[in-house]
Amino acid sequence: MSFNSKIFGLLVLATYVLGTTCPLAGPGFPSSAHLSNSSALSQSIAKFEKLSRSTSLKGNDAAWAVALFSSRENKTLYEHYYTPPVDIGVSRVDRDSIFRIGSVTKVFSVWSFLIEAGDEYFHEPVTKYIPELANSSCAKGANQQEVYNDIDCIRWNEVTLGQLASQSAGIPRDPTYNDLGAELDFAQAAAFGFPVLEKPEIPICGAPGTNRTCTRTEMFSYLLRQHPSYPTAQSPAYSNIAFALLGYAQQAITGAPIGGAITNNILKALGMSHSSYKDIPSHGGVIPGGDPTAVGWDEKLGLNSPAGSMYSSTSDMIKAGQALLQSKLLSPAQTRRWLKPLAQTGYLSTAVGAPWEIRYLTLSDNRISQLYTKQGDEGNYHAALVLSPEHDLGWIVLTAGVPTVNVASVRDTLLNVFGDYFLPMAEQQAAEEAKSNFVGTFVDEASNSSAVIEVGPSDSPGLLVRKLVSRGVQVVGPESPLIQLYGAGQYARLYPSNLRATSLSKSGCRTYDSRLGFRATFFNATEPGKVEDPCLEAWTALGAPTYGQVALDDWVFEIGEDGRAQSLDVRLLRLKMKRV
Structure with missing residues (x-):
């Protein structure tokens, strides 16, 4: 069996259920570019404002x-x-x-x-x-x-x-900062069961009661x-x-x-x-x-x-x-x-x-x-x-x-607000913007090629590749020949790699991300609590297989000045498909 076949062969360990994912490290979607004007932010602020009026914070x-x-x-x-x-x-x-x-x-x-x-x-x-x-x-x-x-x-x-x-x-x-030797007299030390210290053991600086650093x-x-x-x-x-x-x-x-x-x-x-x-x-x-x-x-x-x-x-x-x-x-x-x-x-x-x-x-x-x-x-x-x-x-x-x-408890309450209200809001808004910016059908009619990109289900991160057809062959989808051969290809998920190219806008007044890199993964099952985890292959299989020195998981979206994807480049297949 070839090295590439072994990589794909590992996929038979996983079961392919859309709701079960092995996300790659990093963001599930590109971060939101429009949080400040979003209803999601307004709703989270309203929740915090209600909390801020509680007696624990203002009482x-x-x-x-x-x-x-x-x-x-x-x-x-x-x-x-x-x-x-x-x-x-x-x-x-x-x-x-x-x-x-x-x-x-x-x-x-x-x-x-x-x-x-x-x-x-x-x-x-x-x-x-x-x-x-x-x-x-x-x-x-x-x-x-x-x-x-x-x-x-x-x-x-x-x-x-x-x-x-x-x-x-x-x-x-x-x-010396936390040393009680400079703070407790003999009677106080004895009350704690502490022994008597020799003079050289008692701090003369940097501790409570010493009055100097x-x-x-x-x-x-x-x-x-x-x-x-x-x-x-x-x-x-x-x-x-x-x-x-x-x-x-x-x-x-x-x-x-x-x-x-x-x-x-x-x-x-x-x-x-x-x-x-x-x-x-x-x-x-x-x-x-x-x-x-x-x-x-x-x-x-x-x-x-x-x-x-x-x-x-x-x-x-x-x-x-x-x-x-x-x-x-x-x-x-x-x-x-x-x-x-x-x-x-x-x-x-x-x-x-x-x-x-x-x-x-x-x-x-x-x-x-x-x-x-x-x-x-x-x-x-x-x-x-x-x-x-x-x-x-x-x-x-x-x-x-x-x-x-107890000021520390006030800080802790305010600290947890980020994870309780604002982080879920940012994740939700990033998914919503991904729907507008990346979801759709990408087509190259000349080669009879197309790709269908979705977001969902709601409990699964990453862009979902529902179908990829290259030159009339369904590479990703229910009819993919890869499924029977390798146990892979029913679908894939795309995660931002944070690799990007920036360009100058037509007005020349600003730069924008004109190309965004994503990595595709076909491993989407995990079993918590086991030593051997199918999610291992989610990242160890990245970069394989290659075809003419280009990896199958190397996908790039070309982006317009409005932040929306205009085309999709599946680089191993040498396919650039326009969004329709």
Whole structure:
């Protein structure tokens, strides 16, 4: 049996039921180009407006702001702001009101590293750039019979810069920040059953009650005493100090401090005039209760600043989110590499990136969508950034409240709105626009060839190829000879590959996507819970068979300036059919 025959032969493992699909990774349809004017958006906004009037969101002393934006349309689709009936430092919350964003700062730290250095450094050991770690050693334990020991100390020579960025270095969370030794007296410690600490064990900086941040020397003196969480690359373990170390490495590589790099290469480059790396804004800040210390407004993080020191506004975070999705400061290839999972948590629907907290949501069409999120918490400020590259959408959440309010729960409610209301809306609208833009019959009368493209059923993603006739032969359809020979060909599904060609409009005023690439798959059955899964072939069979160096799954639509398909090119068959 030939290689191509083997590929097609695998298809007999699958049963071909239209409602059972093995979608390819990525979008089910091209993202919506007209969300802003859609009834679907209006309906979702109405649902959120009803939710926003609930006592959980407007019945407490938490100030909040949310915004939905589209990178495809390059505009903000929706904004909503709430000003509670207490002193918050500004007369009302609006798009320029400034909040602390906590650990969302980590996105800017990694972004800055990628701009300044690039992910080619991600496989470099941290010891190459930080002498304090290069000079550390992992000695044997008290048991002299031990020949290997990584329980008692970290093998820093095995820690890479990419592992620091993706929470997979296995290193401690903080050298002193969460250390209770500086906060509890003897009686309080005894009440918890804690032993008495020796004086060198009690932090004198960077911890609650110490009233000052650590110097670099002090930070390393505490860090090098701590034990690892895991071996490197074993399992995600959240670490704030990892981003301080990444910043040190960046400075060693480029010669520029990370704070200056973030300020110049991101904040100033994008016109984020209401944002700062760690400088406390002189005006415009949301400070619930009027006490900046009580809510954490003026807390200084010192060496941990790359992990959570930033201040920003809704308008500025929209600029940042748009720039991320549109690859304004990085190449598209670099952005695609960055927006990828790098480690898996113990929960199947959650993964970790650099520094993304990635959620897998199952949509109504049974397709899995990846959301790249980053949550941040600093004092009584709780923020979130959500990106859906598949839909060219982003969601911003900024919250703050007095210490007596559970502000984190407000943030979480607002965060989940994106998955509950706006993501399904975007998926629905993309399918509706696909019907207008791609569904129909494509014909080449001269060669007696045609294709029928549909959208449906509603629980199945991708464009459905109901029939493909080439030179009088039904290649795809109920009479396809491929069905009897290979178990394939009854139908196919097309998924956007995001390969595209752009052209200048006739007016010369703009560019538009003049050709869009799709990949066809014939594998459309899966059996959850089994080790062997027929869906494996949905992606391993891509690119086979070929005929004269062109693959059968290589399909291209030619698009007009109105976004509608004008013709279809099934490239293996050397067929270009016009839409009728």
